[in-house]
Amino acid sequence: MIFGRKGKTESSPPVYRPRVIESERLRLVAADRTLVEADLAQNDALGALLGAAVPENWPPELYDREAMRYALNHLEDAGERGWSFWYLLVIADGRDELVGICGFKGRPDPLGSVEIGYSMLRQYRNQGYASEAVDRLIRWAFNHHHVVEVSAETFPHLKPSIRVMQKNGFIHTGPGSERGVVRYAVSRPDRR
Structure with a gap:
């Protein structure tokens, strides 16, 4: 509270507090309207909100303006936060750096299945960041009882993508939802 004249109190402006998960080397920040709007604006606001440097080649492949607008339409409900994508920041001395995205393609379906995806900036690939982010988000998802x-x-020729899944216990379950795509899945530990 801020005290104004004559003992009246005024509310402080709300502090921006996104949903955050931390791992050994990463800080995962759940997308929300504020972050996605800043991302779409293509200015310094995203970096300021995240407290991170945003590389010049942002955004990564598979995460384009169309995907951002799609996410924005699904972030109206605060309950959706977390079931969209998460910004991945490398925790560094001084200032963190935005390195990629990882997240879900919406809330779990009625059978309790949720699809995850990820995309890293080229200069941060093959360093284990995607595997680490997927691990943390799988744990986050399985903390929801349903x-x-x-x-x-993924496509069968994208071996690094398949390697990320395999490192996280995913097994090949057959063809995917689109022609030429393969599907992998990992079950809740108490259901295996």
């Missing part, structure tokens, strides 16, 4: 499976889809 989630029984996390799935992912």
Whole structure:
């Protein structure tokens, strides 16, 4: 509270506090309207909100302006935060750096399955960041009692993507939802 004249109190402006998960080397920040609007504006606001440097080649492949607008439309409900994508920041001395995205393609379906995806900036690939982020988000998802499976889809020739899934316990379950795509999934530990 801020005290104004004659003992009246005024409310302080709200402090921006996004949903955050931390791992050994990463800080994952759940997308919300404020962050996605800043991202779409393509200015310094995203970096300021995240407290991170945003590389010149942002955004990563597979995360384009269309995907951002799609996410923005699904972030109206505060309950959706976390079930969209998460910004991945490398925790560094001084200032963190934005390195990629990882997240879900919406809330779990009625059977308790949710699909995950990820995309890293080229200069941060093959350093284990995607695997670390997927691990943290799988744990986050399985903390929701109704989630029984996390799935992912990719093309068979994208070996680094498949390696991320395999490192996190995903097994090949067959063809994906689109032609030429394969599906992998990991079940909740108490359901295996």
